[in-house]
Amino acid sequence: MTRAAAAMSHAFVVIEFKGVTKRYGRKVAVAEVTFSVRPGKVTGFLGPNGAGKSTSLRVLLGLDHATSGTALIDGKRYRDLRYPLRTVGALLDGAQPAPDRRGVDHLIWIARSNRIPRSRVGEVLDAVGLTDAAKQRVSKYSLGMRQRLGIAAALLGDPAVLILDEPVNGLDPDGIRWIRNFLRDYATQGRTVLLSSHLMTEMAGTADDVVVIANGRIVADGSLPEITRGHASLEAAFFALTGEQKQVWA
Numbered sequence: 001m002t003r004a005a006a007a008m009s010h011a012f013v014v015i016e017f018k019g020v021t022k023r024y025g026r027k028v029a030v031a032e033v034t035f036s037v038r039p040g041k042v043t044g045f046l047g048p049n050g051a052g053k054s055t056s057l058r059v060l061l062g063l064d065h066a067t068s069g070t071a072l073i074d075g076k077r078y079r080d081l082r083y084p085l086r087t088v089g090a091l092l093d094g095a096q097p098a099p100d101r102r103g104v105d106h107l108i109w110i111a112r113s114n115r116i117p118r119s120r121v122g123e124v125l126d127a128v129g130l131t132d133a134a135k136q137r138v139s140k141y142s143l144g145m146r147q148r149l150g151i152a153a154a155l156l157g158d159p160a161v162l163i164l165d166e167p168v169n170g171l172d173p174d175g176i177r178w179i180r181n182f183l184r185d186y187a188t189q190g191r192t193v194l195l196s197s198h199l200m201t202e203m204a205g206t207a208d209d210v211v212v213i214a215n216g217r218i219v220a221d222g223s224l225p226e227i228t229r230g231h232a233s234l235e236a237a238f239f240a241l242t243g244e245q246k247q248v249w250a
């Protein structure tokens with residue numbers, strides 16, 4: 001590769017983990033995590049419960065400090081981004097809006113606190129198909145509607161990068177299909193999508209690229225065809241890579 005081509009390919013790497021290690025006391029949650037995420041693709045961050053997915057994403061989003069290493073978005077640490085919500089939108093597992101608030105008010109509150117024009121609230125409600133339910137209280141929302149609201153909040157800044165931690169957990173097949181199609185469209189616009197999951201079948205149907213983490217270490221990183229080559233399925237590839245037993249994924 002020429003130097004110009006190398007510089008060009010680097011310019012298109014939007015998320016970069018470089019040797020990220022995170023310890024909680026003596027517990028090593030992630031060790032030397034290194035991988036890149038490309039725009040225009042849906043990248044799946046795959047691993048069983050406790051593998052280190054959330055820890056990695058928390059470090060990336062500046063919610064936790066790495067013990068060593070760096071995680072960059074658009075070449076910068078999250079806290080150094082000038083307009084974080086305009087660069088990256090995130091939906092983290094467990095982040096829930098106040099249940100007595102109306103969906104639209106939840107979004108207005110986030111928009112206001114981030115100096116995002118109110119007109120954007122209608123746009124993101126439309127984008128996730130919640131316009132008709134905007135005035136209902138969040139306590140009346142189904143799980144799928146709450147996930148859509150969380151995605152709407154992540155979209156407020158019209159970010160080039162979207163990060164979702166276990167977005168399909170507990171969703172019914174319609175909800176899963178909606179998220180899958182939505183992420184596909186988002187990536188097709190040339191944006192960067194990173195989603196974590198412990199659900200291999202779901203990931204095999206959603207991701208273009210896959211990064212596999214087990215016991216805090218990256219064990220595979222490549223396109224879905226590369227990872228699954230020579231195996232009957234992504235699940236078979238995972239077990240071959242890690243020697244993990246199937247029940248870990250229950």
Ligand SMILES: Nc1ncnc2c1ncn2[C@@H]1O[C@H](COP(=O)(O)OP(=O)(O)OP(=O)(O)O)[C@@H](O)[C@H]1O
Pocket residue numbers: 024027028029030047048049050051052053054055056198
């Ligand atoms: N605050 C913390 N204090 C101590 N240990 C932690 C803390 N957060 C995470 N861990 C440990 O670090 C490891 C990685 O956890 P992490 O939540 O990142 O995994 P995960 O892949 O996201 O799994 P899950 O889907 O279950 O959240 C686990 O062993 C977990 O118990």
